[in-house]
Amino acid sequence: MKNDALDRLRGKLLGEVLGPQDAGYDAARRVYNAMIDKRPAVIARCLGTADVVQAVRFAREEGLLIAVRGGGHSVAGHAMCDDGMVIDLSLMRGVHVDPANRTVRVQGGALLGDVDRETQLHGLAIPTGQMSETGIAGLTLNGGVGMMLHKHGLTCDNLLSADMVTVDGELVTASADRRPELFWALRGGGGNFGVVTSFEFRAHPVGPMMLAGFLAHPVEEAPQVLEFLRDFSATSPAHLSADALFIHAPEADFVPKEFWGMPLVTLFVRYFGPMEQAWEAVQPLREFGTPLYDSVGPMPLVAVQSMLDTFTPAGNLHYWTSEFVPSLGPEQIAAVAAIGSDLPSSLTTINVHPFDTAATEVPPDATAFAHREDSWLIHVICQWKDEADSERCRDWVKQTGKILKRFGSGNTYLNTTSEDDETDRVRAFWNEHRLARLAEVKAEYDPENVLRFNHNISPAAREPGS
Numbered sequence: 001m002k003n004d005a006l007d008r009l010r011g012k013l014l015g016e017v018l019g020p021q022d023a024g025y026d027a028a029r030r031v032y033n034a035m036i037d038k039r040p041a042v043i044a045r046c047l048g049t050a051d052v053v054q055a056v057r058f059a060r061e062e063g064l065l066i067a068v069r070g071g072g073h074s075v076a077g078h079a080m081c082d083d084g085m086v087i088d089l090s091l092m093r094g095v096h097v098d099p100a101n102r103t104v105r106v107q108g109g110a111l112l113g114d115v116d117r118e119t120q121l122h123g124l125a126i127p128t129g130q131m132s133e134t135g136i137a138g139l140t141l142n143g144g145v146g147m148m149l150h151k152h153g154l155t156c157d158n159l160l161s162a163d164m165v166t167v168d169g170e171l172v173t174a175s176a177d178r179r180p181e182l183f184w185a186l187r188g189g190g191g192n193f194g195v196v197t198s199f200e201f202r203a204h205p206v207g208p209m210m211l212a213g214f215l216a217h218p219v220e221e222a223p224q225v226l227e228f229l230r231d232f233s234a235t236s237p238a239h240l241s242a243d244a245l246f247i248h249a250p251e252a253d254f255v256p257k258e259f260w261g262m263p264l265v266t267l268f269v270r271y272f273g274p275m276e277q278a279w280e281a282v283q284p285l286r287e288f289g290t291p292l293y294d295s296v297g298p299m300p301l302v303a304v305q306s307m308l309d310t311f312t313p314a315g316n317l318h319y320w321t322s323e324f325v326p327s328l329g330p331e332q333i334a335a336v337a338a339i340g341s342d343l344p345s346s347l348t349t350i351n352v353h354p355f356d357t358a359a360t361e362v363p364p365d366a367t368a369f370a371h372r373e374d375s376w377l378i379h380v381i382c383q384w385k386d387e388a389d390s391e392r393c394r395d396w397v398k399q400t401g402k403i404l405k406r407f408g409s410g411n412t413y414l415n416t417t418s419e420d421d422e423t424d425r426v427r428a429f430w431n432e433h434r435l436a437r438l439a440e441v442k443a444e445y446d447p448e449n450v451l452r453f454n455h456n457i458s459p460a461a462r463e464p465g466s
């Protein structure tokens with residue numbers, strides 16, 4: 001792109017405009033997953049909605065495709081593109097809490113930690129994910145799975161409205177009453193429809209203190225741990241979240257030194273209900289087997305929400321897959337235990353997450369997020385540091401994905417899949433009926449598929465002039 005075009009855009013934006021010649025360009029094109037190495041023609045680091053409107057209009061005048069960067073955490077690298085424009089919202093991290101109405105307005109580039117920091121000042125929380133540096137935008141638009149899923153559903157289930165800039169540079173609001181079809185699509189249809197500059201969420205009284213921690217068992221006991229977790233989850237209180245996590249224990253404060261580097265299966269326990277009932281609620285988990293260590297204790301919600309940060313620092317190489325498995329019978333448990341006992345790198349983890357209660361009580365057609373059946377989300381997070389390991393690690397994930405698919409319902413969680421995961425799986429998640437409905441919304445808001453760096457939905461064909 002010519003310098004005079006970039007200068008024209010600079011004249012229209014309060015934020016920074018970066019081309020390949022500019023200092024800061026390389027830092028700005030870096031995303032969470034170090035496998036991603038894309039070179040956009042221009043990065044517009046927007047400071048507000050007006051900047052987004054100007055950037056979109058400029059991209060359209062110049063015939064550029066648009067990628068949108070929220071938190072930059074998509075392992076598929078969807079926040080970046082080659083040659084086109086990146087609308088970078090990472091400087092738009094404002095969070096405004098309305099404690100009287102228990103609602104929260106969050107800008108499109110905010111991270112989960114930004115949201116918890118502000119909401120917790122008022123003893124409130126939004127159900128989000130498990131790592132503080134993930135972007136709220138990508139997480140919400142494709143679902144949002146975290147510790148409050150049992151009690152309050154997915155992040156997108158708690159969305160009340162969204163302000164969005166269309167690819168024509170128009171500012172629109174979607175909610176249950178205003179543009180309801182767009183509102184339906186934004187809750188699970190990903191970043192296909194426009195640039196969301198802010199989200200409005202319903203918040204819940206949670207915290208500031210919680211009970212949380214890890215109960216670690218030798219990886220050889222994984223079958224018993226998974227069986228116990230399955231049975232316990234069937235009747236566990238809604239305020240309690242317990243996942244299984246296969247790890248090599250990190251060198252972190254909450255891990256006794258003698259276990260650092262050891263392969264383990266841990267129960268990651270979080271109780272966010274009334275503190276006077278907390279110890280009793282977690283007791284059965286603590287009494288199971290003989291944990292190698294038990295780090296469960298009272299701590300602030302903001303600390304709990306960043307406990308997993310240490311497992312997944314930015315800058316590593318990543319390749320992921322996931323599968324919703326309808327039930328954990330002996331065969332599934334044996335397969336997951338075997339996979340978890342043979343991780344291809346010390347940084348790789350597997351999260352076995354019950355997916356039930358509030359998240360599955362939402363009617364399947366109420367939102368575009370398609371999977372509403374009681375199941376287990378098996379999430380394979382493969383990460384490594386040395387490029388020489390890339391092929392081996394990717395092959396391992398692909399093989400693992402095939403094994404899990406044998407037990408799955410065919411559904412993957414799109415927020416946790418990598419770039420070249422088969423497109424059929426993306427289509428299968430939404431299914432033909434839902435995809436046709438999404439394609440109509442896409443045709444209305446982005447008929448030329450300018451926003452295609454996402455789990456892409458092709459616009460429905462329309463008669464000229466309709």
Ligand SMILES: Cc1cc2nc3c(=O)[nH]c(=O)nc-3n(C[C@H](O)[C@H](O)[C@H](O)COP(=O)(O)OP(=O)(O)OC[C@H]3O[C@@H](n4cnc5c(N)ncnc54)[C@H](O)[C@@H]3O)c2cc1C
Nearest residue numbers: 070071072073074079108129130135137138139145191196
């Ligand atoms: C370490 C780690 C931990 C994670 N933990 C969880 C978890 O606990 N629960 C969970 O559900 N998921 C989790 N995820 C997955 C996460 O939800 C997805 O990676 C999600 O896409 C991240 O959103 P982002 O804004 O950071 O991503 P980005 O890479 O910025 O964007 C992802 C997609 O959303 C689009 N997008 C981003 N911002 C906007 C916007 N403002 N308007 C329109 N489109 C936009 C992008 O174009 C792109 O297609 C985790 C990911 C990582 C890397």
